[in-house]
Amino acid sequence: MPHTLRLLPLALACTLLSTSAMAAEPTGTLKKIRDSGTIVLGHRDSAIPFAYLAGGKQPVGYSLDLAQHVVDAVKKELNMPNLKVRYNMVTGQTRIPLLQNGTVDIECGATTNNVERQRQVDFSVGIFEIGTRLLVKKDSGIKDFADLKGKNVVVSAGTTGERLMRIMNANQKLGMNIVAAKDNGESFLMLESGRVAAFMTDDAMLYGERAKARNPAEWVVVGKPQSSEIYGCMMRKGDAPFKALVDKAIVNTYKSGQINAIYDKWFMRPIPPKNLNLGFPMSPEFKALIAKPSDKPAAS
Amino acid sequence: MNYNWDWNIFFKSTGIGNEIYLDWYITGLGWTLALALAAWLVALLLGGLLGVMRTLPNKWLSGIATCYVELFRNVPLLVQLFIWYFVVPDYLPESVQIWFKQDLNPAVSAYISVVVCLGLFTAARVCEQVRTGIQALPKGQSNAAQAVGFTVAQSYRYVLLPQAFRVVIPPLTSEFLNVFKNSSVASLIGLMEILAQAKQTAEFSANIFEAFTLATLIYFTLNMSIMKVMSIVEKRVRIPGLMVEGGK
Amino acid sequence: MDFSQIIPALPDLMDGMWLTLKLMVMAVVGGVVLGTVLALLRLSSNPVLSGLAKAYVNIFRSVPLLLVIIWFYLAVPMLLNWITGEFVAVGAFTSCLVAFMMFEAAYYCEIVRAGIQSIAKGQVNAAYALGMTYGQAMRLVVLPQAFRKMMPLLLQQSIILFQDTSLVYAVGLMDFLSSARSRGDILGLPHEFLLFAGLIYFVVSFAASRGVKHLQKRLAV
Numbered sequence: 127m128p129h130t131l132r133l134l135p136l137a138l139a140c141t142l143l144s145t146s147a148m149a150a151e152p153t154g155t156l157k158k159i160r161d162s163g164t165i166v167l168g169h170r171d172s173a174i175p176f177a178y179l180a181g182g183k184q185p186v187g188y189s190l191d192l193a194q195h196v197v198d199a200v201k202k203e204l205n206m207p208n209l210k211v212r213y214n215m216v217t218g219q220t221r222i223p224l225l226q227n228g229t230v231d232i233e234c235g236a237t238t239n240n241v242e243r244q245r246q247v248d249f250s251v252g253i254f255e256i257g258t259r260l261l262v263k264k265d266s267g268i269k270d271f272a273d274l275k276g277k278n279v280v281v282s283a284g285t286t287g288e289r290l291m292r293i294m295n296a297n298q299k300l301g302m303n304i305v306a307a308k309d310n311g312e313s314f315l316m317l318e319s320g321r322v323a324a325f326m327t328d329d330a331m332l333y334g335e336r337a338k339a340r341n342p343a344e345w346v347v348v349g350k351p352q353s354s355e356i357y358g359c360m361m362r363k364g365d366a367p368f369k370a371l372v373d374k375a376i377v378n379t380y381k382s383g384q385i386n387a388i389y390d391k392w393f394m395r396p397i398p399p400k401n402l403n404l405g406f407p408m409s410p411e412f413k414a415l416i417a418k419p420s421d422k423p424a425a426s
Numbered sequence: 427m428n429y430n431w432d433w434n435i436f437f438k439s440t441g442i443g444n445e446i447y448l449d450w451y452i453t454g455l456g457w458t459l460a461l462a463l464a465a466w467l468v469a470l471l472l473g474g475l476l477g478v479m480r481t482l483p484n485k486w487l488s489g490i491a492t493c494y495v496e497l498f499r500n501v502p503l504l505v506q507l508f509i510w511y512f513v514v515p516d517y518l519p520e521s522v523q524i525w526f527k528q529d530l531n532p533a534v535s536a537y538i539s540v541v542v543c544l545g546l547f548t549a550a551r552v553c554e555q556v557r558t559g560i561q562a563l564p565k566g567q568s569n570a571a572q573a574v575g576f577t578v579a580q581s582y583r584y585v586l587l588p589q590a591f592r593v594v595i596p597p598l599t600s601e602f603l604n605v606f607k608n609s610s611v612a613s614l615i616g617l618m619e620i621l622a623q624a625k626q627t628a629e630f631s632a633n634i635f636e637a638f639t640l641a642t643l644i645y646f647t648l649n650m651s652i653m654k655v656m657s658i659v660e661k662r663v664r665i666p667g668l669m670v671e672g673g674k
Numbered sequence: 675m676d677f678s679q680i681i682p683a684l685p686d687l688m689d690g691m692w693l694t695l696k697l698m699v700m701a702v703v704g705g706v707v708l709g710t711v712l713a714l715l716r717l718s719s720n721p722v723l724s725g726l727a728k729a730y731v732n733i734f735r736s737v738p739l740l741l742v743i744i745w746f747y748l749a750v751p752m753l754l755n756w757i758t759g760e761f762v763a764v765g766a767f768t769s770c771l772v773a774f775m776m777f778e779a780a781y782y783c784e785i786v787r788a789g790i791q792s793i794a795k796g797q798v799n800a801a802y803a804l805g806m807t808y809g810q811a812m813r814l815v816v817l818p819q820a821f822r823k824m825m826p827l828l829l830q831q832s833i834i835l836f837q838d839t840s841l842v843y844a845v846g847l848m849d850f851l852s853s854a855r856s857r858g859d860i861l862g863l864p865h866e867f868l869l870f871a872g873l874i875y876f877v878v879s880f881a882a883s884r885g886v887k888h889l890q891k892r893l894a895v
Contacts, residue, residue, distance in 0.1 A: 649736030
């Protein structure tokens with residue numbers, strides 16, 4: 127930790143310097159990227175349609191398309207057109223430690239920007255806005271969270287959904303049996319095989335999981351959104367020059383309207399590997415976020 | 427690095443009800459003990475039976491035991507666990523399936539899967555230890571038993587097994603320790619044993635080092651205490667003058 | 675059950691198997707080397723060195739491999755960072771490799787120690803009588819014989835290691851099991867891919883353990 131203390135004033139100084147027209151020596155993450163000639167992108171493997179493996183080693187998804195814009199900006203900033211991109215898979219539980227320990231440089235997946243995480247990392251401007259809801263079988267009779275009393279419910283370990291569900295269960299004495307599966311893929315497997323009555327997580331991802339089902343028409347997303355959450359790309363804490371660069375790259379896609387094409391590609395058109403259409407139109411909340419980008423957690 | 431050390435984290439509230447993080451570890455320890463003890467019981471009974479079968483003169487019986495050992499020893503524990511947990515329940519009869527998947531608390535159905543998996547997996551290892559133990563006895567022992575007119579069953583019951591039992595205690599102790607360590611795979615199917623609780627603590631509090639350090643200490647203490655107890659047991663049942671210098 | 679989808683996925687699964695084998699071979703080599711060093715330390719007459727080696731073995735043998743993997747995955751890069759003050763890029767593969775090497779070394783150490791102890795004391799004395807140093811006696815006389823004796827045990831432990839590599843699933847490294855799970859998940863055929871993975875593990879381990887048995891017979895002259 128003494129090293130950070132030493133670096134901190136330096137980082138601040140560089141931020142100040144870079145605002146003056148001088149081309150400053152890069153620091154922190156940018157220096158690491160320049161020295162290694164590689165930027166490491168952290169990604170999820172089954173967060174459909176944000177970041178997932180559709181076949182082959184290269185992950186795809188909405189968040190990764192946005193990350194590509196960040197990569198382009200880094201290339202330009204460092205003047206390294208041949209910058210290599212390395213993909214490193216992370217899980218809900220490893221994404222923060224791996225970022226802190228330098229294994230990945232930036233994580234663009236489906237990570238909620240919240241106060242607890244902000245103690246450990248910095249977030250970019252919001253890249254998506256979701257509500258936490260339920261995926262259930264159409265004929266299950268479950269319409270909302272109150273119907274879950276005494277039922278088995280699955281959440282993905284390390285997600286906001288898990289936290290919310292455990293708190294709700296304790297506070298409202300719902301007597302639910304909560305299972306924490308390893309990731310969304312495993313959670314959906316629990317639901318599909320009939321071991322749980324509902325799967326709680328972010329609505330956009332519930333649509334993604336539904337698209338993967340043997341018979342998507344059997345499943346519906348229900349329930350009043352429990353919280354409104356904003357996703358962001360995560361970066362190491364206190365690296366102002368890198369964060370400024372990432373924010374600018376993302377905001378540029380908002381200003382230029384490129385975001386609409388990216389959104390359509392992943393939410394309104396058939397996506398791999400099964401060529402199903404999520405049919406999830408852009409919410410007014412997300413439209414507001416695009417009009418007014420912010421790196422704050424959602425107000426709820 | 428921007429890491430906020432906080433060793434008091436275990437006494438802080440988890441934000442869920444009135445729980446503190448330490449409560450999670452206590453629950454986790456309970457699951458780990460319940461898993462390991464039940465799986466060990468299964469492994470000891472089945473493994474003992476299979477071990478005897480492998481030494482029997484009957485080709486069929488020893489053949490079945492050999493196949494069992496080969497099958498369960500050559501597939502990774504994690505793959506076996508996924509099969510027991512995800513695949514097998516789908517092929518149970520309809521009514522059992524509904525009971526197992528929907529009526530049971532999911533923690534209980536996961537518990538059953540892990541106990542079966544770990545029990546059968548360890549049985550293959552116990553079987554090999556028991557077989558080695560029986561075969562390590564001097565040939566004269568079974569010959570003598572036959573000479574005094576014992577049947578096969580009698581010679582096992584009165585001559586071979588009582589001696590073999592004592593010989594296999596040291597290797598079985600290490601298998602017993604393995605059951606404890608292997609029970610940590612349960613965390614990968616969401617059963618909240620020690621390792622899973624540590625992971626959850628790490629995620630909720632973002633204090634990963636403290637969270638995993640406590641888990642490591644718990645495993646270490648468990649292991650050391652079992653070794654202590656077993657070395658006392660071993661000393662008490664050792665047959666003076668009968669080969670092997672058990673343990674250290 | 676629909677196993678037909680496995681065929682188009684074979685290239686991905688092969689990549690996973692390749693990673694599994696690479697991890698195994700490198701971990702075996704590193705583990706045996708480190709394990710031999712530990713065994714020599716344990717047998718040394720210096721109580722501090724043998725005590726350290728003993729503590730190492732005890733610690734690694736009393737915690738689950740899964741926990742060791744998670745520790746190394748999360749902690750090693752951070753420690754390096756604290757020590758050097760730089761971000762050292764350590765991938766999941768390297769973390770897991772180090773974890774396996776260090777963990778398995780504790781087990782290999784015990785095998786090698788038993789192997790060295792099985793060599794008659796007279797041989798070492800004879801080597802000294804010929805004027806060999808400790809290093810020469812070990813390298814030229816004791817270890818070659820010890821390794822020949824313990825080869826079957828070392829190989830058996832390595833087959834266990836081959837199966838244990840599947841635990842990297844926990845940290846998302848795309849080994850054979852993870853790639854089978856991942857493909858099965860995306861294609862909605864989790865059972866088929868899992869059973870297929872189990873079959874392949876079985877075939878490889880079974881064939882290898884048969885090979886070891888064969889070798890054991892040949893070595894036991």
